[in-house]
Amino acid sequence: MKLEDKSYAHYNIVMPKKSSAQIRNEFFEFFEEKEHLIVDSAPVVPKDDPTLLFTNAGMNQFKPIFLGEEDGLNEKGKLWKRAANTQRCIRVSGKHNDLEEVGHDTYHHTLFEMLGNWSFGDYFKEEAIEWAWELLVERWGMEPDRLYATVFGGDEDEGLPVDEESIELWRSKTSISPDHILKFGKKDNFWEMGDTGPCGPCSEIHIDLRPDEERKKKPGSEIVNMDDPRVMEIWNLVFIQFNRLQDGSLEKLPAQHVDTGMGFERLCAVLQGKKSNYDSDIFEPILDKISELSGKAYGDDEEIDIAMRVIADHIRAVSFSIADGASPSNEGRGYVIRRILRRAVRYGWDRLGFDAPFMGKLVPVLAEEFKNVFPELHAQQEYVQNVVLAEERSFLNTLGQGIQLFNEMIEGADKLSGDDAFKLHDTYGFPIDLTQLMAREQGISVDVSGFNQLMDEQKKRARAAGKFTHTGGSDIQWNQITDGEFEFIGYDEVESEVEITASAVDDDENLILLNRSPFYAESGGQIADTGLLEKNGSVIKVLDVQKTLDGHVHYVDQLPEDLSGTWTAKVDVDRRWEIEKHHSATHLMHAALREKLGKHVVQKGSLVEPNRLRFDFSHFEAVSKDELEQVEERINQKIQENIPLKEERSVPIEEAKKRGAMMLFGEKYGERVRMITFDPNYSVELCGGTHVNATGKIGYFRFTHETSVAAGIRRVEAVVGKSADKTLREERKLMEDIKGLLGDQTDPAQSVQHLIDEKKALEKELKKLQHQKAAGRLDEILDQPDEVNGVKLFTGQLDGGSMDRLKQSGYDALNKSDTSSVIVLATVNEEENKVYLLAAITDDLIGKGMKAGNLVSVLGKIVGGGGGGQPNLATAGGRFPDKTNEAFETAKEWIEEQNL
Numbered sequence: 001m002k003l004e005d006k007s008y009a010h011y012n013i014v015m016p017k018k019s020s021a022q023i024r025n026e027f028f029e030f031f032e033e034k035e036h037l038i039v040d041s042a043p044v045v046p047k048d049d050p051t052l053l054f055t056n057a058g059m060n061q062f063k064p065i066f067l068g069e070e071d072g073l074n075e076k077g078k079l080w081k082r083a084a085n086t087q088r089c090i091r092v093s094g095k096h097n098d099l100e101e102v103g104h105d106t107y108h109h110t111l112f113e114m115l116g117n118w119s120f121g122d123y124f125k126e127e128a129i130e131w132a133w134e135l136l137v138e139r140w141g142m143e144p145d146r147l148y149a150t151v152f153g154g155d156e157d158e159g160l161p162v163d164e165e166s167i168e169l170w171r172s173k174t175s176i177s178p179d180h181i182l183k184f185g186k187k188d189n190f191w192e193m194g195d196t197g198p199c200g201p202c203s204e205i206h207i208d209l210r211p212d213e214e215r216k217k218k219p220g221s222e223i224v225n226m227d228d229p230r231v232m233e234i235w236n237l238v239f240i241q242f243n244r245l246q247d248g249s250l251e252k253l254p255a256q257h258v259d260t261g262m263g264f265e266r267l268c269a270v271l272q273g274k275k276s277n278y279d280s281d282i283f284e285p286i287l288d289k290i291s292e293l294s295g296k297a298y299g300d301d302e303e304i305d306i307a308m309r310v311i312a313d314h315i316r317a318v319s320f321s322i323a324d325g326a327s328p329s330n331e332g333r334g335y336v337i338r339r340i341l342r343r344a345v346r347y348g349w350d351r352l353g354f355d356a357p358f359m360g361k362l363v364p365v366l367a368e369e370f371k372n373v374f375p376e377l378h379a380q381q382e383y384v385q386n387v388v389l390a391e392e393r394s395f396l397n398t399l400g401q402g403i404q405l406f407n408e409m410i411e412g413a414d415k416l417s418g419d420d421a422f423k424l425h426d427t428y429g430f431p432i433d434l435t436q437l438m439a440r441e442q443g444i445s446v447d448v449s450g451f452n453q454l455m456d457e458q459k460k461r462a463r464a465a466g467k468f469t470h471t472g473g474s475d476i477q478w479n480q481i482t483d484g485e486f487e488f489i490g491y492d493e494v495e496s497e498v499e500i501t502a503s504a505v506d507d508d509e510n511l512i513l514l515n516r517s518p519f520y521a522e523s524g525g526q527i528a529d530t531g532l533l534e535k536n537g538s539v540i541k542v543l544d545v546q547k548t549l550d551g552h553v554h555y556v557d558q559l560p561e562d563l564s565g566t567w568t569a570k571v572d573v574d575r576r577w578e579i580e581k582h583h584s585a586t587h588l589m590h591a592a593l594r595e596k597l598g599k600h601v602v603q604k605g606s607l608v609e610p611n612r613l614r615f616d617f618s619h620f621e622a623v624s625k626d627e628l629e630q631v632e633e634r635i636n637q638k639i640q641e642n643i644p645l646k647e648e649r650s651v652p653i654e655e656a657k658k659r660g661a662m663m664l665f666g667e668k669y670g671e672r673v674r675m676i677t678f679d680p681n682y683s684v685e686l687c688g689g690t691h692v693n694a695t696g697k698i699g700y701f702r703f704t705h706e707t708s709v710a711a712g713i714r715r716v717e718a719v720v721g722k723s724a725d726k727t728l729r730e731e732r733k734l735m736e737d738i739k740g741l742l743g744d745q746t747d748p749a750q751s752v753q754h755l756i757d758e759k760k761a762l763e764k765e766l767k768k769l770q771h772q773k774a775a776g777r778l779d780e781i782l783d784q785p786d787e788v789n790g791v792k793l794f795t796g797q798l799d800g801g802s803m804d805r806l807k808q809s810g811y812d813a814l815n816k817s818d819t820s821s822v823i824v825l826a827t828v829n830e831e832e833n834k835v836y837l838l839a840a841i842t843d844d845l846i847g848k849g850m851k852a853g854n855l856v857s858v859l860g861k862i863v864g865g866g867g868g869g870q871p872n873l874a875t876a877g878g879r880f881p882d883k884t885n886e887a888f889e890t891a892k893e894w895i896e897e898q899n900l
Contacts, residue, residue, distance in 0.1 A: 020268045020282045024086060024115070024373065027262075030135050031084035031117050034127075037075055039085045041374060043324035044111070044317075045333065052194065053333050054321075058087035058116035059198070059238075059259040065120045066198040066240055068254045072120045081122035086264060087114045088374065090317055092336055102313050104306055106276035107229055110340055111317035113264035121255030125203075126169050128237045128258045132205060133174040136235070140271060144175050146208045148224050148231075152190055152201035153183035158250065160190070163201045166239075170203070179221065188225050191238040191259075198253065200241040204233045207270060234270065235262040246539050246557075278309050286312045289365045294352040303864070307351035314344035315362045315388075322384045323377045328391045332508035339431040341388065342395050346434055349399055357392035360385045395429055402428030406435070407868040410444055411875065412803055418450020425451070426458070442865045442877045443834040476511065476550065478502040480563055486551035487516040490529065491649075491690065494518050494571040498533070500563040502550075510559045512540075513551055518571050521545040521552045525606035526583055526689040531571040535560075542569075576690065578610035581698045581721040584645075584691045585635065586613050587676060589701070589718065590662065591683040592634040593617060596627060603662075604713050608689065611723045612704070619714045628703050628716075635701045638682065642696030646677040661686050700724045770805065774798050778809050781825070782816055788895040791845065792821045795888040801829030803836045803875060810838045810873050819844045824859065824891045826884040835863050835881040839891070840873045850898055858894055859887045 018026070028038050042061040046052045052060060062083070064070045073080040092110045101108035119128070129149075136142045149170045154162040162183065170181045183189075192199040208220035209230045223231040240257040242250040265277040272280050278287065287298050290308050298308050318341045321333070328338040341359065348354035363377075363385045371378035402424055409420045416439050424430040432451055439446045481502035489496055495518065502513040519542055522528040528545040533556070544555040586606060594601045597619055605616035623631075650672045657663075661675055662685040676687045678695055692698060702724045705717040719727055742751045781796035794817070798809055806827045813823045823840040839856040852874040860866040860876030863883050867876025 017273070018271055020264070020272075020280060021372075023268055023271055024113075024264065026139065027086075027115050027135070028084065030131075030139060031082075034082070034117075034131060036082040036084040036117055037073055037080040039073065039083050041085060041087045043376075044088050044090050044320050045324040045326045053336065054090035054092070055087065056089050056091050056194075057259075058085065058089070058114045058261055059118065059240075060087075062118060062120070062259075063198060066253065066257050066259075067243060081120045082118065083120075084115075084117040086373065087116060088112075088320055089114045090321065092317070092340060102310060105229060106278055106309070107232060107266055107269075109265060109277070109313050109316075111313070111320055115262040115264050115267070116260050117258070118260070119258035121257060124256050124258060125166055125237075125239055126173060128239070128260060129166065129169045129203065130173045132235055132237060132260070133176070136205065137175070142207065142270070145177065145180075146220070147176060148180045148182060148206040148208065148220055149174075149176055150182045150184050150189055150204045150206065150224060152203070153185050155186045155190065158186065158190075160186075160201070163189075163203070163239075166201070166203045179219075182221055182224055184225060191236065192244060196244050196246055198240045198242070198257070198259075199244050199250075200239045202236050202238040204237070205235040206231060206233050209270070209275075230275075232266060233263075234266050236260060246541060278312065283312050285365050285369050286315065286362055289362055290352070293358055293361060294348075294354065296352060303861075304351055307347040310347045311344045311352075311359070311362070314340045315359055316366060318344075318359070318388060319363050319366050319377055319384050320374070322387050323380045327387060334508075335431075338391065339433060341391055342429065342431055343434050343437070345392055345395050346399065346403075346438075349396070350403070355396070355400075357389050357396065359392055360389040363388060398428040402430050403438075404868070406430075406438060407866060410439070410442055410877075411867070411869060412807070414444050416444060416446045418447040418452075418454060421446050421448070421451040422454040425455070441879065442867075443832060443879055444877070476504050476506050476548075476553075478504045478513070478550070481513070484515055486514070488518075488521075488552065489516050490518040490520045490571065491647075494573050494576060496569050497566050498569045499566060500533075500560070503559050503563055505559070510556045512554045512556055512559065512563075514554060514569065517545070517552055517554070518569055519545045519552070519554060520571075520576075520690055521547045523547060524688050525586075526579060526608040529571050529576055529579075531569065533567045533569055535565055535567045540567075575610045577692075577697075578721050578723070579608060580690050580692050582610070582613040582719075583608045583687075583689045584678070584695065585639075585698050585701050585718065585720045586615055587678060587683045587685055587687070587691075588635045588638050588695065588698075589613075589615060589631070589716075590617075590685070592631045592638075593716075595634065596631050597623070612717060612719050614715065614717050616709055616713055616715045622708065623706050623714060623716070628706060632701060632703050638678070639695045639698045639701060641679075642694050643678045643682075644694045645691055646675075646680075647691070648675040648677075651675050656686060660684055700728070702727055770800055771808075774800060774805060774809055775812070778813060778816075778825075781823075782813060785821075786892065788892050789898070789900055790820060791895050791900070792818065793892060793895060794821065794823045795891060796825060797884055798825055798827045801827055801831070801834075801836075803827075803877070806836050806838045807873070807875065810840045810875075814840050814842065814872065817842060821845075822850070822855070822891065822895060824855070824888060826887065828881040828884070830881075833879065833881060835878050835884055837863060837867070837876045837878070837884075837887060838873065839875075841871065843872065845900075846871045848898075848900055850895075850900075855891065855894055859890060862887045862890055 032038060042055055044055045046055055046060065059066065065072060071079060073083055088111060090111050102110055136147065137144055151166045152163040154160055167181055170176055171178055189202050189204065190199070191202040206224050208215060220231050238259040240259050241253060243253055244250060265280065265282055268280040268282055269277045274280050277283065287308055290311055291298055296304050298305055318337055321337050326333050326337050328334055328341060344359060348358055363381060367378040367381040377384065405428065406424060410416055416435065421432060421435050424435050425432060432448065436446050479502060484501065496516065498517060499515045500512050501515050504511045519529040519531060520526065522545065531542045533540040533542060538560060540560060541557040542554050543557060546553050546555070586608060590603060600618060602618045603615065604618055607614040653671055653673050656673050656675055673686045674688055675684065676691055677684045699721045701718060701720050703716060703718045704727065707715050709715045738752065777796070777798055781794050785792040785794050794813065798806065806825060809825055810823065817823065819842050821842045822845065825838045826835060828835050837856060837859050839852040839859065841850050841852045851871040853868050853871060856867050856869065856874040856876045860878055863876070863878030864880040865876055865878030867874060869875055
């Protein structure tokens with residue numbers, strides 16, 4: 001790999017030159033001298049830890065020891081209290097997620113090696129600090145004045161003091177300068193593996209790799225933890241003292257432990273004198289192979305370099321994940337692997353010209369490189385290659401079409417809708433973070449919340465449909481299932497003694513069945529209850545409940561080792577109460593809508609959550625503001641009447657019909673039904689949901705949104721209870737802020753309208769002036785053509801920074817131009833640091849095969865983006881405004897290359 005010199009030599013840093021294999025072995029040898037057992041890396045796919053999607057730290061495999069469930073490591077009849085190893089880690093989801101930075105910087109990775117040493121109730125802070133300094137400074141020759149140590153500065157909310165012990169040990173046991181010992185808060189210096197589990201304060205070691213001149217001007221102490229890649233963390237010494245419980249509290253562990261982690265890739269870059277992790281010999285073989293396959297050199301162009309770094313990193317995570325038991329899929333860790341692989345394939349397709357599978361060809365390079373340290377990949381090389389190849393082929397079949405559709409979706413837009421993002425995912429296989437990445441490159445945003453809502457709805461449909469076979473039985477493989485009928489007791493009880501009758505793991509989800517349950521299962525638009533199962537100090541979170549042929553399936557955060565005995569089931573009652581308020585309000589609203597708009601109003605779908613309700617209904621036109629206010633007033637009237645609930649659980653269906661009960665959309669009714677009545681002359685519905693015992697409990701009702709979801713179908717959203725109170729407070733504060741800005745006006749609305757009118761008038765005048773200015777500038781551009789192979793080329797930059805203005809100028813230019821003309825215009829939005837390009841071509845040149853869309857596609861890449869459009873006019877957006885002149889020069893070259 002031929003690279004420009006990227007070493008630290010000109011920084012006057014003297015580092016011993018060592019290969020990555022030497023560095024790894026020297027780490028092992030050092031801790032063997034300190035009587036540590038060198039252990040193998042655990043798989044990146046955890047086998048016995050349902051709390052983890054991937055192994056994300058070296059300590060994961062030692063959790064039972066830290067929690068006091070085991071005493072240490074038994075090896076050859078000896079109980080070891082000290083261990084060291086290198087652990088493959090993946091951080092691409094949840095709390096530890098580095099995916100977006102990967103490739104764009106040079107020191108984050110999806111998969112990385114973590115060198116670590118551990119003490120299981122043996123040595124503690126003193127030895128950990130002393131040995132870390134000894135290895136880095138005395139063995140590896142790092143300069144002490146370039147090293148900084150951070151310590152935990154305490155946290156009042158947690159009741160945790162400053163780690164004065166570590167401060168004193170750094171001063172007394174090392175030669176570090178006292179002003180290089182820095183205190184930081186919980187975010188930086190209190191390490192936690194996840195939401196629960198072993199944790200404690202930590203002390204990080206950072207190295208300052210800046211030139212001496214820069215260090216004299218600004219000390220590294222001002223840059224530590226400020227995301228400067230030249231002043232970066234290389235080793236974290238974690239002092240495990242606590243266990244984070246599910247309720248968020250901390251309990252002290254029976255023993256104190258040490259857990260250290262040192263990023264191997266960063267360490268090698270430092271010891272090999274490289275500015276980038278990717279310049280070390282760890283990545284050299286894989287980057288050489290990518291260069292060979294693509295015909296492009298690493299180090300010549302930053303955009304190509306980013307693509308190569310992404311691919312070099314991602315193939316590592318994908319390959320080791322597959323070797324350790326994960327496979328690309330649409331759920332759980334399988335979906336994460338699919339996202340990573342497809343992100344790499346897109347970079348290869350878009351920037352390196354790979355239009356056929358290529359990732360699988362990189363697997364043998366990795367397998368050979370790591371066969372002596374991680375032999376698992378080498379042993380399964382062929383299998384991993386085949387899995388990667390199949391996934392690449394699948395995605396490449398739709399990638400080009402998806403990117404073309406994406407370009408059409410964003411043309412002239414500043415935001416990609418949730419519907420469009422979902423279509424890219426559902427039809428073309430684009431993970432949302434890939435769509436977000438492409439959108440960022442074009443300088444636009446994505447409606448992620450809208451996408452997530454559609455994804456949630458799809459998952460619920462798939463989950464409801466996917467648990468059954470055509471024979472009417474379940475395909476879930478249950479363990480320890482017992483006979484007996486299930487009883488739902490949630491209408492009457494929110495806490496009860498229950499027994500677990502079966503457990504299962506299905507698609508990476510933990511499932512249990514209960515003999516009886518107070519937890520409401522999702523049905524009729526009402527979402528499921530959540531809560532806890534408790535027994536003798538053990539706590540299981542109930543995350544969801546779904547109805548299946550097996551009964552009410554409870555989705556939980558973990559499965560107990562012992563299913564026997566009696567458990568206490570506790571519904572999250574505060575959440576249940578808010579759900580009940582919104583559900584009862586839905587009934588009142590349904591009646592009020594029919595009363596105001598007409599009897600044609602029929603429910604077409606609903607969603608009842610603790611913080612909102614959504615209701616779809618048949619109606620032929622938008623509901624006016626006045627109509628909504630009248631419906632809202634009627635609902636609140638019924639709430640104030642405090643109408644008691646009448647619940648009848650076993651009414652013959654024919655009798656219910658005669659009594660005028662509403663039959664709700666999507667419900668299937670048996671011979672006997674449950675009737676919910678709030679005033680027999682107002683609201684009578686068949687419903688299986690939970691409700692308040694009187695309407696007064698709802699508190700207050702407020703519409704928040706009204707829109708169309710399909711032809712003849714309207715949707716309203718509303719809030720009640722705590723959510724309504726919050727909405728009112730926010731609106732009142734906003735009104736007070738507005739009045740404050742306007743001064744003591746007797747009629748704030750009139751003042752606001754006056755300001756709005758003035759603003760519109762000024763905007764109109766501004767647009768007029770901008771148009772005149774743009775027209776004048778356009779005339780200047782059209783007066784100065786370049787002649788290229790008989791074609792008149794007009795290029796220039798316009799003010800304004802607006803795509804709409806640019807398009808109008810493009811059409812104006814076409815109208816003013818003679819035949820055989822090509823127009824390339826640019827405008828820069830300085831506030832957003834974006835550039836917009838436009839290419840326009842006259843009809844006679846289009847007849848000769850020249851198309852504006854083809855030209856703007858080439859120019860868009862130069863400015864760091866892309867685009868498209870029609871043959872006569874097309875646009876692009878990018879993030880490199882300083883490259884507009886280069887784009888203009890490229891337009892000349894493009895014309896010269898055309899076969900006219």
